[in-house]
Amino acid sequence: RKEQKPMKKCEMFCYQCQETARGTGCTKVGVCGKRPELSSMLDLLIYVTKGLSCVTTKLREEGKEIGKDVNHLVTVNLFTTITNANFDRDAIVARIKETLKVKEDLRSKLTDLDSLPEAALWNGSESEFDAKADSDAVGVLSTENEDIRSLREMITYGLKGLAAYSKHANALMQDNEKIDAFLQRALAKTLDDSLTVDDLVALTLETGKFGVDGMALLDSANTGAYGNPEITEVNIGVRNNPGILISGHDLKDLEQLLEQTKGTGVDVYTHSEMLPAHYYPAFKKYDHFAGNYGNAWWKQKEEFETFNGPILMTTNCIVPPADSYKDRLWTTGAAGYPGCRHIEGEYGTVKDFSAIIEQAKTCAPPQEIETGSIIGGFAHEQVFALADKVVEAIKSGAIRKFVVMAGCDGRMKSREYYKEFAEKLPRDVVILTAGCAKYKYNKLALGDIGGIPRVLDAGQCNDSYSLALIALKLKEVFGLDDVNDLPIAFNIAWYEQKAVIVLLALLYLGVKNIHLGPTLPAFLSPNVAKVLVENFGIAGIGTVDEDLKLLVGETA
Ligand code: SF4
Ligand code: SF3
Numbered sequence: 001r002k003e004q005k006p007m008k009k010c011e012m013f014c015y016q017c018q019e020t021a022r023g024t025g026c027t028k029v030g031v032c033g034k035r036p037e038l039s040s041m042l043d044l045l046i047y048v049t050k051g052l053s054c055v056t057t058k059l060r061e062e063g064k065e066i067g068k069d070v071n072h073l074v075t076v077n078l079f080t081t082i083t084n085a086n087f088d089r090d091a092i093v094a095r096i097k098e099t100l101k102v103k104e105d106l107r108s109k110l111t112d113l114d115s116l117p118e119a120a121l122w123n124g125s126e127s128e129f130d131a132k133a134d135s136d137a138v139g140v141l142s143t144e145n146e147d148i149r150s151l152r153e154m155i156t157y158g159l160k161g162l163a164a165y166s167k168h169a170n171a172l173m174q175d176n177e178k179i180d181a182f183l184q185r186a187l188a189k190t191l192d193d194s195l196t197v198d199d200l201v202a203l204t205l206e207t208g209k210f211g212v213d214g215m216a217l218l219d220s221a222n223t224g225a226y227g228n229p230e231i232t233e234v235n236i237g238v239r240n241n242p243g244i245l246i247s248g249h250d251l252k253d254l255e256q257l258l259e260q261t262k263g264t265g266v267d268v269y270t271h272s273e274m275l276p277a278h279y280y281p282a283f284k285k286y287d288h289f290a291g292n293y294g295n296a297w298w299k300q301k302e303e304f305e306t307f308n309g310p311i312l313m314t315t316n317c318i319v320p321p322a323d324s325y326k327d328r329l330w331t332t333g334a335a336g337y338p339g340c341r342h343i344e345g346e347y348g349t350v351k352d353f354s355a356i357i358e359q360a361k362t363c364a365p366p367q368e369i370e371t372g373s374i375i376g377g378f379a380h381e382q383v384f385a386l387a388d389k390v391v392e393a394i395k396s397g398a399i400r401k402f403v404v405m406a407g408c409d410g411r412m413k414s415r416e417y418y419k420e421f422a423e424k425l426p427r428d429v430v431i432l433t434a435g436c437a438k439y440k441y442n443k444l445a446l447g448d449i450g451g452i453p454r455v456l457d458a459g460q461c462n463d464s465y466s467l468a469l470i471a472l473k474l475k476e477v478f479g480l481d482d483v484n485d486l487p488i489a490f491n492i493a494w495y496e497q498k499a500v501i502v503l504l505a506l507l508y509l510g511v512k513n514i515h516l517g518p519t520l521p522a523f524l525s526p527n528v529a530k531v532l533v534e535n536f537g538i539a540g541i542g543t544v545d546e547d548l549k550l551l552v553g554e555t556a
Helices: 036-061 068-080 089-107 126-133 146-171 177-189 197-226 251-261 272-279 281-285 297-307 354-361 380-385 387-396 413-424 436-440 461-477 497-508 526-536 544-552
Strands: 232-235 243-247 267-270 289-292 311-313 329-332 341-343 373-376 401-404 429-433 455-457 488-493 515-517
Touching: 036 068, 036 089, 036 126, 036 177, 068 089, 068 146, 068 177, 089 126, 146 177, 146 197, 146 251, 146 497, 146 526, 177 197, 197 251, 197 281, 197 461, 197 497, 232 272, 232 289, 243 251, 243 272, 243 297, 243 354, 251 267, 251 272, 251 281, 251 354, 267 272, 272 281, 272 289, 272 297, 272 373, 272 436, 297 311, 341 354, 373 455, 380 387, 380 461, 387 461, 401 544, 413 436, 413 488, 413 515, 413 544, 436 488, 461 497, 488 497, 488 544
Parallel strands: 243 267, 243 311, 267 289, 311 329, 329 341, 401 429, 401 488, 429 455, 488 515
Antiparallel strands: 232 373
């Protein structure tokens, strides 16, 4: 691993995702399409959000309450900075201004102003934003020590993932003050120069604990509102009506869109991470909920072209759109793209999607790119309902092993590894998946074992929580003391920061020997990587054949 030297003078510096340039950091322009002038504003947004979090944390210490609106501001700010969520510099500038305003107001309520870091004290007008963003105080490289920087960034990225999951729960009117207070306390701690490497390692695991809590909150919000996911066959072909394609992770947005498109003659299709919405009982009543169109996020340039109708991005992952369909691309929530129309809407209010529906009516029906169907819906309750069958299959040897292959997909060639790995797995091994990683193997027709499909899709990336619950249930059924004694291997694909919180959550739950690929994060310094290897057995990936041998004992 190459050492990362502070290079404050480069045009930008970002290494938060797996596709970062040269595996070390994007310094001129993001591989994702993020430009330096956007990158600097996102850095400043993180800086002021950390400043605000120092103030709210101190206020809580003084026994003062922090309003939900402030908690929501922090979570949406973090969500906005996730890879491929928001490319709209103006929207980021507006969030910085709002954050500074709220921070100044709250700071005036603090009794003790001592020991606040610079980020909590700084205030400035828009004309000063660029200079501030370019100063040594702001951005990843503002921390000189490589190991401290590595841990601070890993924690920050985990918190971004946690914030995203919290935001979806908040949209369903579920809040958890403990999670918000931790999130802000942890953000504040990433500015605390008195913390040692050991303190930050402990904070990393604590972030994992709250990752579990955040995913549990979202799980109960989703299942409380829409029921427990159940085995479902999802059509991947098309119908003859005009359609709207909805992507991202926000189920509340989907619900409102389905309601508003009822009886309009416009069908609704899911894309990428919205696919698992079909598994929820509440959405099955909509006859015009037509199916899933396309694949993981990175193929959207071709697939949005052929879809013909409007596309609503509720979250990441946006690929900078081609001009040919840019006027059909809409955003909402934390997502944004300059020149694309954005639908506003506060928590608890109904968003107005009528302009999208009107546009859809003028568009041709989607062009068919696939036919057939895929099966999913294996979240915790559905798998628990099948527990007898699953346990029997394990006892009889019909199922030899499970491999958790959750996480993200991406455009790098090296990710073909996951397709090949799935294809070559012995026929008595079952894949447990969640997140958009599944698109590498969910259409391969890998068959079933006594009626149990060999690819069990629990849902979105946050539904990795279901996979953890399933593992804990099996541990209980088999009377084991350690989850690592189960016949389950972990071969996880990561791309953006939600996968970071999933990883930290699994580490917190005691899962060892996770393989993480296609490359290890650039933000792990050699020493921090060593801590993860030595304490948790984290490893990268090798060749498919090597890893099959390592993870399931033999090749097909
Ligand atoms: Fe580069 Fe990833 Fe950051 Fe985009 S999000 S600038 S691709 S590291
Ligand atoms: Fe995919 Fe962006 Fe991560 Fe929710 S949609 S998993 S990459």
